[in-house]
Amino acid sequence: MSMSFSFQVEATQGAARAGRMITPHGEVETPVFMPVGTVATVKGIPQDLLEELGVQILLNNTYHLYLRPGVEQIRKLGGTHKFMSWDRSILTDSGGFQVFSLSELRKVTEEGVSFRSHLDGSSHLFSPESAMASQIGIGADIIMAFDECTEYPAERTRTERSMELTLRWAERSKNAFEAHKHEVPWFAERGKKSQALFGIVQGGMFPNLRKESAERTVEIGFPGYALGGFSVGEPREKTAELVANTVPLLPENKPRYLMGVGYPEEIVQYARMGIDMMDCVLPTRAARHGLLFTSEGRLTIKNQRFASDEGPLDPNCSCKVCKRYSRAYLRHLYASNEVLAQVLNTTHNLSYYLDTMRRVRQAIILGENSVSLPVVRSPHLSAT
Numbered sequence: 459m460s461m462s463f464s465f466q467v468e469a470t471q472g473a474a475r476a477g478r479m480i481t482p483h484g485e486v487e488t489p490v491f492m493p494v495g496t497v498a499t500v501k502g503i504p505q506d507l508l509e510e511l512g513v514q515i516l517l518n519n520t521y522h523l524y525l526r527p528g529v530e531q532i533r534k535l536g537g538t539h540k541f542m543s544w545d546r547s548i549l550t551d552s553g554g555f556q557v558f559s560l561s562e563l564r565k566v567t568e569e570g571v572s573f574r575s576h577l578d579g580s581s582h583l584f585s586p587e588s589a590m591a592s593q594i595g596i597g598a599d600i601i602m603a604f605d606e607c608t609e610y611p612a613e614r615t616r617t618e619r620s621m622e623l624t625l626r627w628a629e630r631s632k633n634a635f636e637a638h639k640h641e642v643p644w645f646a647e648r649g650k651k652s653q654a655l656f657g658i659v660q661g662g663m664f665p666n667l668r669k670e671s672a673e674r675t676v677e678i679g680f681p682g683y684a685l686g687g688f689s690v691g692e693p694r695e696k697t698a699e700l701v702a703n704t705v706p707l708l709p710e711n712k713p714r715y716l717m718g719v720g721y722p723e724e725i726v727q728y729a730r731m732g733i734d735m736m737d738c739v740l741p742t743r744a745a746r747h748g749l750l751f752t753s754e755g756r757l758t759i760k761n762q763r764f765a766s767d768e769g770p771l772d773p774n775c776s777c778k779v780c781k782r783y784s785r786a787y788l789r790h791l792y793a794s795n796e797v798l799a800q801v802l803n804t805t806h807n808l809s810y811y812l813d814t815m816r817r818v819r820q821a822i823i824l825g826e827n828s829v830s831l832p833v834v835r836s837p838h839l840s841a842t
């Protein structure tokens with residue numbers, strides 16, 4: 459089987475790295491921000507516009523696709539790349555995290571997590587084995603081990619039990635993946651390449667548990683490592699401290715993926731700490747609620763002060779929204795609850811995140827500090 463997945467560090471700047479992943483569906487320059495395409499769509503943005511924005515990899519949620527249209531349906535249609543007509547890279551999470559955030563009546567046992575669908579109340583069980591079968595059938599390029607995202611706050615004993623469960627599930631995930639990885643729908647047409655399975659580090663808010671989880675997950679051995687259990691309500695300072703202490707415990711030659719992060723200034727901060735991949739619903743979800751990220755800070759477009767503002771959303775942004783439409787028009791669309799408001803706001807926010815990450819990569823490669831980047835500040839200081 460030819461090389462399915464590779465990662466190369468191309469330049470470093472302190473702890474920060476510029477790198478390149480190669481997946482069965484193409485190359486991904488890192489650090490990279492991955493837009494969330496929950497049900498095989500980045501809400502409101504068609505695939506050709508995502509390509510135009512420079513999206514190299516996007517995320518699909520296994521929980522949602524498992525419930526609708528179903529894994530078998532996607533498999534029969536050739537996998538999620540063919541299904542959503544996206545020929546670049548895709549990453550799926552394992553589904554466990556969404557069970558906790560979306561479904562009722564869930565129960566965790568050694569076997570896995572039983573739950574009722576938020577759509578029709580039907581009963582289901584997710585396990586490491588079923589999560590691998592689902593992600594193989596869906597056919598993303600990078601898939602995630604089945605883990606338990608420890609809730610916040612959690613006592614040390616509870617956190618340790620949860621960490622141990624995630625480690626046992628990581629072993630089971632890897633065994634199931636190795637046994638079935640050739641069943642991915644595009645195996646033959648992509649040169650018998652298979653997916654990459656990433657492990658997930660847990661350990662809650664306890665530095666020594668984070669260290670133990672990182673070391674034992676690396677011992678199991680994966681082509682990439684995610685840091686889970688963050689963006690669960692913990693203070694952002696705590697996140698930063700734990701990420702900074704955990705990253706050095708992960709292999710330098712493998713990608714590090716921080717799940718569910720973050721604000722523009724945070725993706726800069728974590729890329730500088732040596733994180734290579736991040737995903738977050740924030741840019742797309744905030745856009746739909748009229749919260750826009752600009753080089754001058756955050757902006758709530760429905761604010762009355764924009765009603766007669768003929769200027770661009772962001773004078774320093776080169777996206778097609780900022781080049782063509784005024785703040786007054788964008789405010790009017792949002793106030794009128796027009797679909798176009800969702801599309802234009804999302805286009806800009808995604809463009810801002812992707813451009814920010816491109817600038818970070820450029821700064822790492824060129825060694826320049828002249829690249830203007832969002833500064834790390836309290837997320838509650840906004841320019842609205």
Ligand SMILES: Nc1cc(N)c2c(=O)[nH][nH]c(=O)c2c1
Nearest residue numbers: 551555607686687689717718
């Ligand atoms: N913020 C987070 C987002 C996520 N999709 C996940 C996940 O999929 N698994 N485990 C996690 O800990 C986790 C945290």
